[in-house]
Amino acid sequence: MTAPLNVAILGASGYTGSELVRLLARHPRAAIRALTADRKAGQAMADVFPQFAGLDLPRLVTIAELDLAGVDLVFCALPHGTTQTVIKDLFAKKPELKVVDLSADFRLTDPEAYATWYGHAHQALELQAEAAFGLVELNREAIRGARLVANPGCHSTTSILPVVPLLRAGLIDPANIVIVSSTGMSGAGRAAKEEMLFSEVSEGVHAYGVGKHRHTSELDQEFGKAAGRPSLATFTPQLIPMNRGIYANITVTLAAGATAERLHEALATTYAGEPFVQVLPFGKVPQSRHVRGSNNVQLGVIADRGPDRAIVISTLDNLVKGASGQAVQNMNLISGFPETEGLNQLAIFP
Amino acid sequence: MTAPLNVAILGASGYTGSELVRLLARHPRAAIRALTADRKAGQAMADVFPQFAGLDLPRLVTIAELDLAGVDLVFCALPHGTTQTVIKDLFAKKPELKVVDLSADFRLTDPEAYATWYGHAHQALELQAEAAFGLVELNREAIRGARLVANPGCHSTTSILPVVPLLRAGLIDPANIVIVSSTGMSGAGRAAKEEMLFSEVSEGVHAYGVGKHRHTSELDQEFGKAAGRPSLATFTPQLIPMNRGIYANITVTLAAGATAERLHEALATTYAGEPFVQVLPFGKVPQSRHVRGSNNVQLGVIADRGPDRAIVISTLDNLVKGASGQAVQNMNLISGFPETEGLNQLAIFP
Amino acid sequence: MTAPLNVAILGASGYTGSELVRLLARHPRAAIRALTADRKAGQAMADVFPQFAGLDLPRLVTIAELDLAGVDLVFCALPHGTTQTVIKDLFAKKPELKVVDLSADFRLTDPEAYATWYGHAHQALELQAEAAFGLVELNREAIRGARLVANPGCHSTTSILPVVPLLRAGLIDPANIVIVSSTGMSGAGRAAKEEMLFSEVSEGVHAYGVGKHRHTSELDQEFGKAAGRPSLATFTPQLIPMNRGIYANITVTLAAGATAERLHEALATTYAGEPFVQVLPFGKVPQSRHVRGSNNVQLGVIADRGPDRAIVISTLDNLVKGASGQAVQNMNLISGFPETEGLNQLAIFP
Amino acid sequence: MTAPLNVAILGASGYTGSELVRLLARHPRAAIRALTADRKAGQAMADVFPQFAGLDLPRLVTIAELDLAGVDLVFCALPHGTTQTVIKDLFAKKPELKVVDLSADFRLTDPEAYATWYGHAHQALELQAEAAFGLVELNREAIRGARLVANPGCHSTTSILPVVPLLRAGLIDPANIVIVSSTGMSGAGRAAKEEMLFSEVSEGVHAYGVGKHRHTSELDQEFGKAAGRPSLATFTPQLIPMNRGIYANITVTLAAGATAERLHEALATTYAGEPFVQVLPFGKVPQSRHVRGSNNVQLGVIADRGPDRAIVISTLDNLVKGASGQAVQNMNLISGFPETEGLNQLAIFP
Incomplete structure (x- = not known):
């Protein structure tokens, strides 16, 4: 067995965050190393989402407390707008990091369109230029080599x-x-x-x-x-x-x-x-x-x-193909894993 | 107090039927005289819809058992297709009857359109010609004088x-x-x-x-x-x-x-x-x-x-403006009652 | 027609408040004269509850703005704990007022039980002694003569x-x-x-x-x-x-x-x-x-x-028999109206 | 890789049947070889449960058409009462078969209790005596060696x-x-x-x-x-x-x-x-x-x-621990697999 990919989830106390945990905790090649949630820092993940009782997960920390040393890839499940500066910071500290961003911050390639729809100038234009639009089926080749993937909206x-x-x-x-x-x-x-x-x-x-x-x-x-x-x-x-x-x-x-x-x-x-x-x-x-x-x-x-x-x-x-599942699919793609790894759960019906 | 309008409801064991009962049991000028439900004939209405426990309602009978003698107006809440012959029969027995039909049978004025959409020739063409399209706000004058009103679809x-x-x-x-x-x-x-x-x-x-x-x-x-x-x-x-x-x-x-x-x-x-x-x-x-x-x-x-x-x-x-409430509104209109009579319940929210 | 009973509803922006409006706006003997909602004061009731669009209702005001001059009876649909001093104030201003309180403040006759369950001493002990427990079917005679009725919990x-x-x-x-x-x-x-x-x-x-x-x-x-x-x-x-x-x-x-x-x-x-x-x-x-x-x-x-x-x-x-309907039933009782007045709506099913 | 365990699911068109498919289609050691559904025989599983579109599953057949030759273990998700004779038949044809029964037929060890609660004498008394009550956590040792496991009710x-x-x-x-x-x-x-x-x-x-x-x-x-x-x-x-x-x-x-x-x-x-x-x-x-x-x-x-x-x-x-998941857990146990195999999906919330 090769070493797992070490991942961190920023914004783990929201629903896309918990969905990432659901998928990644059972992913055969990923290991969850850090979970952040500023307002719930200090709590166990199972206090915030009791479905994870019994799982061995890192305790929630603030973003400021996040240690990138052992982290290969970050999922960013933070609110729109704040994300761009957070990610800029992450890359400043560790340029070789990979980031899958679930917010809207890097989805629009045209800075003017961004400013029009989001009401303010983009704060990380160079990253916006670099980000790949993470709809795998239609943009696979561009994503494969990306450092930053902008997961599209649901x-x-x-x-x-x-x-x-x-x-x-x-x-x-x-x-x-x-x-x-x-x-x-x-x-x-x-x-x-x-x-x-x-x-x-x-x-x-x-x-x-x-x-x-x-x-x-x-x-x-x-x-x-x-x-x-x-x-x-x-x-x-x-x-x-x-x-x-x-x-x-x-x-x-x-x-x-x-x-x-x-x-x-x-x-x-x-x-x-x-x-x-x-x-x-x-x-x-x-x-x-x-x-x-x-x-x-x-x-x-x-x-x-x-x-x-x-x-x-x-x-x-x-929450899956519209957010966290697609994010894991992007992770698989940029990490060279089979695209379906950890994502083959069948639908729950009824 | 003048004598109430005596009404019968055909198809009282369905949801539009029970909704008619909900509205008419509290209507100040109508009296429910008969309720039919072929498969549940013999039962009390409160057995079929326990929300009516405690109300004094006629027992369910078959259409065949229906006595038109004391009935001024019939609501027909029967399945599409069967209704046209039922209503033809009713008028044959009692031409002065008024009928508000909640089925689709008399909504289309063009017999060809009817045949195309419903897959068979219409069985009561002369009544189809006579029926008013019962969308009160847009067809009030035509309805007012009608003997047969075709309540539109929801x-x-x-x-x-x-x-x-x-x-x-x-x-x-x-x-x-x-x-x-x-x-x-x-x-x-x-x-x-x-x-x-x-x-x-x-x-x-x-x-x-x-x-x-x-x-x-x-x-x-x-x-x-x-x-x-x-x-x-x-x-x-x-x-x-x-x-x-x-x-x-x-x-x-x-x-x-x-x-x-x-x-x-x-x-x-x-x-x-x-x-x-x-x-x-x-x-x-x-x-x-x-x-x-x-x-x-x-x-x-x-x-x-x-x-x-x-x-x-x-x-x-x-079930109200899309069916039974509109039917009562049509009843009010063809009976010369104020249009809002019995229909001023406010919405239930939450 | 005799003059209607003039009522005010304190806490009209909550669900029991809106349910009181639903029932009282169609009550044949009551007239809604005032609606309070401190945080939404200034708004129309239909902005807060759009189901009331088209109804002629007083605009929301703060409790401080409430004018008791034209009010005979107050429904108090405020949070537990704050209510007792509000009602004390109301009676200080207008002793002949009648009050139906939907909060828990006056339900317990034993002050010690109140203090134990609610964590603080009662602030209006003399009113607590006076209040009738408003479960009509089991306490009708005591309620009939009361000035203050404590509507029980759902x-x-x-x-x-x-x-x-x-x-x-x-x-x-x-x-x-x-x-x-x-x-x-x-x-x-x-x-x-x-x-x-x-x-x-x-x-x-x-x-x-x-x-x-x-x-x-x-x-x-x-x-x-x-x-x-x-x-x-x-x-x-x-x-x-x-x-x-x-x-x-x-x-x-x-x-x-x-x-x-x-x-x-x-x-x-x-x-x-x-x-x-x-x-x-x-x-x-x-x-x-x-x-x-x-x-x-x-x-x-x-x-x-x-x-x-x-x-x-x-x-x-x-919201009805467990709160606002029972409150109206209490209003009917202490106002000498028939107990079912304004309360005979049949259940909505489905 | 050793050969997979070959399983058949009787009653695959019901909800416990489809839940078995959901779990077993992703089980690393089981292979679904047959699916029966008498009334829907001839259809593809994806016609009956479209969530399985794209999966390679056997077509639905009748129980009569079921070929036990390549089958090691049968899940029986049939209605109560009919199951006992079906299973008797299966064992008659293939005594070395293993069966996990999701019906109630073999849960009661006392034939009199069975007769009292189910209204008829049991049709396979010798199997009833043999069946293990399949609540793994409380009856693990008895189940391990069983040929027939009676999955308990939800x-x-x-x-x-x-x-x-x-x-x-x-x-x-x-x-x-x-x-x-x-x-x-x-x-x-x-x-x-x-x-x-x-x-x-x-x-x-x-x-x-x-x-x-x-x-x-x-x-x-x-x-x-x-x-x-x-x-x-x-x-x-x-x-x-x-x-x-x-x-x-x-x-x-x-x-x-x-x-x-x-x-x-x-x-x-x-x-x-x-x-x-x-x-x-x-x-x-x-x-x-x-x-x-x-x-x-x-x-x-x-x-x-x-x-x-x-x-x-x-x-x-x-449907999982109360039926099909527990059935798979029983399968794992009687097949010598790790008990959690194929069952480690985390809960879906929200």
Whole structure:
């Protein structure tokens, strides 16, 4: 047995942090060496997440206390905005470190787009230039050699995976993409807010961030690149009463000569060899519960009754393929491990 | 006190049937005289729905046993398809009867459309010609004098209410309407089916009837009429884990010169005097939980980031304004009662 | 029409406050004259609870701004502990006021018990002596003449209603009562706390306050009074993933000569004329969903397989009969209105 | 690599069947050779459970079509009652087969108890005598050499694990055990029944099988054996709106001299070396969500306020440690594999 990869998780007291622990504690080639959580420093991880009772895990420390000496790779599961200076610091101390960042800080390659969507100038422009957009299936080669990987957003991953291949193939109109992306609650994190209380979420549904959700900027970037011209999809996220899962309902307008069947074929071909992407038979509708807890994405293509439209549906678990699972997949890739290592858990259904 | 209106409910053992009982048992001008439920005939209503324990209600009988002598108005909450012959029979026996039909049987005025969407020729064409489409706010005058009212579908009501005024005013493109309509489970009824089990519905979401849901035919009819030309909206229903509520996310393309604000204004004007329709302030996003258990509809209009699109959101309780509440509203209207009689319950939230 | 009763609601931005508005806005004899909410003062009620859009309600003010001039009765839905001085103040300003207090401050008649369970000496002892314990069905005469009514706790109401008549009749052993009381989330209020987030509550269950929940003190008081000697029930509340409902599973040991059937008979007799209490047929198991949204309580008695035990089940909606509905019932009683006025809504199921 | 253990799963279209597939498809030493499902024979497993799309699994066949030639071990996830003759047949064809039975058919060692609780004489008495009660932590040695293991019920496992050690140590009164065992819906299986519909289960709670649930017979057997005299616990299961999880709230009366702390100590000692049982610190309350999806059990002991009672809480995932996970643990044990093989998935929370 070779030495394991030593990893640290910054922001371990949030849901993406705990999900990283869930995956990495059982990963055959990684060893969790440090866990940070500024407000809960000093506590045992099992006090914060009792599902880890019995596991031998490092105690929570502050970021300031983090010792990088024995650490090869850092997962950064911190809030957007603060992350860029934290990571700059990490690389200043240890340039050979590898970092997989789960925040939004390094996802946008255009500094102006970043400033527009996030409301302030980026604080680590040189790193932004260097970061690889961590959607493995579509950007594998760029990621492989990267030191810093920007894990994409959960809504973004869900929609980019089916839409980009269709745009690359010229099969759909980039000017007429309508996405309604339903999400469970865990994507909003563990901070105590009134609108996240059980009684405010259960037995109901509501849209949020309509016309201005920040993941839209990632769609613009990736859709535009794929189409070869700007794309301005309509993107409406909505919150539904479940813990895990994103379900993107994507209505597309077919390019001249295209058919819904051709769309299906293009996706099936693109993802034929991918271990985590399953293109369902033409016309079959995915369900979010069938990917729950797994790193899988399920895609469906259904013809609309009119000749020029199709409905493309994409679903994944926002904490796994939409966040921590994808982060581990990125870790595997930049560490030279098999991409599925530690990620082959099957979905929990029911 | 004048004599009450004597009503019968056919199909009282289903969810729309029990919802009619909930509303009518407390209605100041109606008296429930008969309840039918073929498979549960002989049982007390409180055996089938224990929330009615303590209420004095007629015992369940079969339709064959129904005595029309003391009945002024019949609510028909039977499965689609069987209803048309049942109602034909009722009128044969008692032509002066009034009927509010909650099934789909009389919603489509075009017999060909009916045959296409429902797979068989209509069995009561003369009644179909006579039936009024029971969406009160948009068809009040036609309903007032009707003997037979076809209560519209729950998805249909949700989308027609906001879209038709916009089409009538020429503010949106009838050729480019994309609707994703999320619904709770109670709309599917009480029949035992595997896909309706708790474990198949909770903690997940999935679309159904994609490109072919029958409520689409009602949209075509009403949108086409309002636009003055055929409309072919893309309509995707999806099932989310809640009991009650429909939440239609409607992406519209603005007609030349229109703005999202103009759309909002048009809806606010249209529904200014309506007791059951609340147009929220411009930009505010409705939530389905805020209409739960009430006969209310809440509408919101939000600008998209691009200049030519807007998101219109409409939400209601599928068992109330989407079915039984609307049926009682129709009863009130054709009986000359105040329209809000028995329907002023406020929403249950949380 | 005589002049309405003018009411104020203190603490209108919480769930029991909004539930009072739901009931009182449709009450035929009450008029809502003031709503307070210190942190949300200045806002419209419909901003805080959008289900009230379209209703004509007073704007939220601070308690300091409250003008008692036009107010006959105050509902106090404030946090425990602060309430006693607020109410003392109210009576100092207007002694003829009537107050229904939904907090725990005046429920315990023994000041020492109060100090023990709540950790500080009571600040309004003379009022505590005066307050009536507001469980109408068991304390009607004392409440009728009261100026201050202490609305009992939701768990307490659920368990006291079935247990007290059995103790009074000497049918069960006061030393051997085991209660597991499952509750929905809305009873915990609207304050933002991590443990109340959707993801911390959905898809799971956990006990809380085991061996020390404060409602236990109300059980001790009422059970002891009914038994004529101290009772020390084991009371374990547990939180389950639903909004509304309390479901008390009460295992009792039969007194010599008693049978489960006799227990049932005693409850049926006690509650025969009560509009809000339904004793189900012997052996039938209640479900919390059958009282949801109503002021009803449903009781069941089931024989255990051994001869000396029975299971008594009691369920109600914690926000209605467990809080605001009971408060309105108390208002009706002390105002000389029919007890069911404004409270006859049937349960919402499904 | 040695040859894998070849397994067949009978009843693969139910939830315990699919859970076996989830675990065994990733088990390093097992290979799934056959899947039966009489009514769905001919279908691919991924048609019945789409979460398995992309996995290479045998097609569903009928039991009659099952070829035992290449099969070493059979998991029997069939309905109670039919199983005993099926297994008798299997052994008749292949005596050296090993069988882990997830039904109730072989759990009761006393044929009379079986007849009483199940309403008919047992059809395979000689096998019943031979079967080992498959609760590994408490019966490891007997299981190790068995050819037929009777996997215990989900409620039974949850309660037996904490109660039996306390009875063996004489710390609690066997005559006064009160269990309220809350369960999620998945334990009821996938058969379409009205009372299992989403709308009948969500947003509510109800007890079922009160005083007569069949798992009670397993408690009687194991509690009686541990106490050395008959035990007649009061056992009330209740259904709560979640998919997975059992949560047993066990109120015990302490034996003379015992304390809640001693109970805790006894459990901590008993389960000190057990990989799947975690005894939480004294006074800490378990939550079912912290074992969701894992083979873990979490136990808590909390003192009641009176001196002679304690509350013991036990929770597990009914489909894993309560069914299929325990079955795999039994498979590991009788196959000579490490007991945790294939079972080390951490809980999914949130």
